[in-house]
Amino acid sequence: MIPKTTASAAATRPTMIEFREVQKYYGDYHALRGITATIRAGEFFSLLGPSGCGKTTLLRTIAGFEDISSGAVLIDGKDMSNVPANRRPTNMVFQSYAIFPHLSVAENVGFGLRRDPRSKAEKAKAVEEALEMVGLKGYGPRAAHAMSGGQRQRVALARALILKPKVLLLDEPMSALDKKIREQMQVELMKLQRELGITFVLVTHDQEEALIMSDRIAVMFDGEIAQLADPETLYRHPDSRRVADFIGVMNFLPATVTGESGAGVSLDVAGLGRLDVAPDQVAATRTGGEPAVGFRPETLTLLYEGQPAAAHEAAGIIDEVVYYGDMTYYDVRLDGVDKPVRISMRNVFGRPVLDVGTRTRIGWAPGALVLFR
């Protein structure tokens, strides 16, 4: 795994992009509902959300392809309202890659240098360097339309980076690639971003991709940012049930609040019984819905026969077993709860895979719970 920028180092960086109360209407449709956020210089930032949440629209307001109805977008401290897309210090990698099919690979990559006063030889050298950077050294004379999907993406990347933009915008760049190439490209993009130090803004609907690659992620629903945080915070301390549900798998059990003090909240949780959670385990956004506690599948453990009792235990029956090779997912119906909870177990050597219908004990940790209410 490639180490990401540490949180303390990132926090001291200057602001690169600032959204101030950005509103966008398409006729009656309210696409962006008052977006206020900052993206720091040199950050790998992702806009994550389901289709129609406004993430692509927000990206296009940075590029200048989309006018905003009100508010402001600032890049490197400058208001971009009257700056057209071709004068902004941003370049984009399009979802379709938008490779010019009638030009060669080198002509595609060098397209942005047309107005550059440098000599032909210097420009050719810059193109060759850009191609080398994306691992396409020597591909220059080839016809762009004859390249494979993964190669096209590299061409698009080289073409966008040759202008040395302050911000690189990536609109779902990996959605058209197959799994193997996608994973390879994710790693290469992260490496490239760290080497160049350019701010990357990635739009994706793939939560796994966002978690892997980003320094920080803005999760968007219905034209609003639901939560903006680093991947670990998003995963462990989601602000709302909706964010928790969108990122990874989260189990929910209905709970009743029995008491509340500065030291935390006392709960009675179905299947788990009476317990206390600390203040930082309470989700920030109150939706007013039925209270529930959430926990990730890997925070629970199946206790095999003969294993000593855990500090916190519950019992249930295995409802479903999904075998993944390295992992096994168990759906366990806890005593007194209808909806099964999902538990993931690493298949370490010597550990058996249990059958459906087996009665089992599970161990859980109160510190891993999140209260939503």
Next chain:
Amino acid sequence: MKSPALRLFSLAYLVFLYAPIVLLPVFAFNDGTIIAFPLKGFTLQWFDDLFTNVNLGHALKNSLIIAVSTAILATTLGIFAARASTRFDFPGKAGIMGLIMLPLVLPEIIVAVSLLIVLLGIGIPLSIFTVILGHVLAATPYAIAVLNAAFSSLDRSLEEAAYDLGEGKISTFRLITLPLVLPGIVSSCLMAFTISLDEFIIAFFLAGEQTTLPTYIFSQLRFPKQIPMIMALGTCLVAASIVLLTIAEYFRRRGIARTGGKDTGGFL
């Protein structure tokens, strides 16, 4: 093609379609003024007549001027309309496009007569210029139909990418849009040219004293002696069409090969 009846029908269909055209060169070289078998002998006299006929030369020149002007004007208008209709949404778009496409189904004689009345009414003298006006009106819908297909198959993000890389709106159009829709533009020019070249009714009404190739041919059919020369003319036109279409098809295929697109058959 399994059933013998179907096979026979297909054969009869092709014979009916092409036999008259095959007969053109046969009688163009036949040494006799009567169009009937048996053939008399070989002659090049009709071609000699053709190339020394001053009136015909004049009509041909008129027709070429009209057809080339029509091709350029109709295609230029078509580019604007096709780009507007594929890239932008504006109020009344469907209605406006409908009105532009209407001449496609209007009887040509109605168009010709109403144009004649209007032109005479505002006092524009009839000439090949008025024929060009009429032909542009008739050919533009076809040009738009061809160009619409070319523009709508163009990925919009290609233009955005060029713009994003620092080009202006006009240079983006010149560097990206134009080369990619060029096969459509060639098709459109060719179609408008062909429509104009053999158009009779509008030319007949609006040409005034001038003649075009079709109106000249029509006027000569009254004289049986001239018919073999018309056959020779027809032979030249067929040969020219084949050459023209071959060139157009060559460019279309080359364009597809260069951009790596899928060959959807074009209009041929």
